[in-house]
Amino acid sequence: MNFWNLYGHKLLVAIGVHFLYVLAAVSIGFVVALTLGILLSRVPSIAKMALPLISVFQTIPGVVFIGLLFLSLGMVPATAIVALAIYAVFPILKNTYVGLLSVDKSLLEAARGCGMSKMQSLFEVELPLALPSIIGGLRMSTVYTVSWAVLASMIGLGGLGEFIYIGIATNNNALIVAGAIPSGIMAILLSLLIDAVKKRITHAPQKEASAA
Amino acid sequence: MIRFEHVTKKYGDSVILDDLSFEIKEGEFAVLIGPSGCGKTTTLKSINRLIEPDAGHIYVNGKDIAETDPVKLRRSIGYVIQQIGLFPNMTVAQNIGVVPKRLKYEKSEILKITRELMDMVDMSYDEYGHKYPSELSGGQQQRIGVLRALAASPPIVLMDEPFGALDPMTRSSLQEEIIRLHKKLHKTFVFVTHDMDEALKLADKIIFMEGGHIIQMATPEEMLENPASDLIRSFMGKRAADSAPVQLTAADFMRPNPISVYKNRGIRECTEIMARRHIDSLLIKNDDDTYAGVVSVNSIKRSGKTTGPIGEVPLSENAVSYVTEDAMESFDKLLNSDKDYVVVLNEDDTIAGIVTKTSMAKAMADALWGDAQ
DSSP states (O other), rough: HHHHHHHHHHHHHHHHHHHHHHHHHHHHHHHHHHHHHHHHHOHHHHHHHHHHHHHHHSSSSSHHHHHHHHHHHHHSSHHHHHHHHHHHHHHHHHHHHHHHHHSSSHHHHHHHTTTHHHHHHIIIHHHHHHHHHHHHHHHHHHHHHHHHHHGGGGGGGGHHHHHHHHHHHOOHHHHHHHHHHHHHHHHHHHHHHHHHHHHHOOOOOOOOOOOO | EEEEEEEEEEEEEEEEEEEEEEEEEEEEEEEHHHHHHHSHHHHHHHHHTSSSSSEEEETTEEEGGGGGGGHHHTTTEEETTTOOOTTSSOOHHHHHTTHHHTOOHHHHHHHHHHHHHHHHTTHHHHHHHHHHHHHHOOHHHHHHHHHHHHHTTEEEEEEEEETTOHHHHHHHHHHHEEEEEHHOOOOOOEEEESSSHHHHHHOSSEEEEEEEEEEEEHHHHHHHHSSSSSHHHHGGGGSOSSOOOOOOHHHOOOOSSSSEETSSBBBBHHHHHHHHOOSSEEEETTSSEEEEEEEEEHHHHHOOSSSSGGGGGOOOOOOEEESSBBHHHHHHHHHHHSEEEEEEETTBBBBBEEHHHHHHHHHHHHHHHHHHH
């Protein structure tokens, strides 16, 4: 109880900040990934070159990346959000691309044969069918981002990482746990929320079309 | 309605359609058939511009389709594919309404059309309208696939092996339904298949293709009678008449050696024969073996005689054919008379046999399916 009196307020603020980072980063990442995924799925020949290239980004350690951005953008929340958003892009992008490409070719022909324009085919047939896969990617990105957002505190931008880093630095286990548990719970809750949304919007029993 | 003029399509070096010219008339049920790779599907898909020819022109309703907007063109042409292709993310009703929705029909209008169409194939809107395609059987799915093609009431419907993936029972009932729909709706149907049975059953006109050419374009009747090539003959299998159709005569269809008696046999003896053989009439012949007439149980009864020669009972007339007579004519006599058989005579008026409905059916079966069994 002593701990709560001492850190309770700070912890709540940290959870809030952490959540906002995740929300902002994943939202931006989602929009970018979806757009990029749709564009790449129109030109699979380019996608075959572009996707491995983009995946290389994924292998750059988050610390390096956030550090580089810190140098150019400074100590503002945008630094953390941009860095996290870039990481959030790839799982969604890959699942969007795979989901769109795995739509049955006969359905594309049926859509064309029914006189759908390319846009109508995309929005009324392809995207709805790729949706389970896209949401799978979204969930993956969200869960990753919750854990990566810990890095924000490295450049003094708060979030739950602050507790963890201070805990490590001062050898205070209670602080480490106080940072780790809420971020774990946040990841689980968000993942459950996304699953529930997925269930709601994919009414028809249909096969999972993803590598999620 | 649909006219091809010197249409050519190549993929690399291989020629898929080679200077193709033909016409399908309004309201016709045209079936494109041929071995795989003959260009039948390519021909079909170039009608709604899913495939663009390299040369030549295709006219639909007198208009060159190369000059029309492909999206608009496709909305005016129904399209059914073998893989069915119902959109799994839409309900049955939404699938049927896909084209009317594009054409900006009123919602109430779309609902009305959907109900009417579903009633036509005995799938009630209330029961199936809100189901998803995956909840239906293959046959039901393809029924909906056909309805989707019909929903905006297009004058032309293209079908690319629509029943190819269905089991034989379902296929046959869908064939019946498609014939019914064609009769009812008076649309031009263009149908691709590799199944000659299907083509013979459905087509007003069969277009047989091979190597990008039309080998023969004819009614099923003409094609059966006069297949233009050995390939077509092999497609027809046993259904085709062997080479030049042989003129069948009454002799080919008769049952030889029917029971007959001389005029001077006793009445009692004759009734005895009839009873033993389970027949109700006898052929009567003169002493020189020529045919005299027919005596039936009834006429013996009516004469009141129980003894004496059978010749004293009044003979009744019966339809008569000669062995060399065209089989068709003796069938006509049989079907038009109230008698159970036609008596077939040799040139010298002796009895050769009788043609009954059973012998006729058996001979027809032999002609259709061969002499096996």
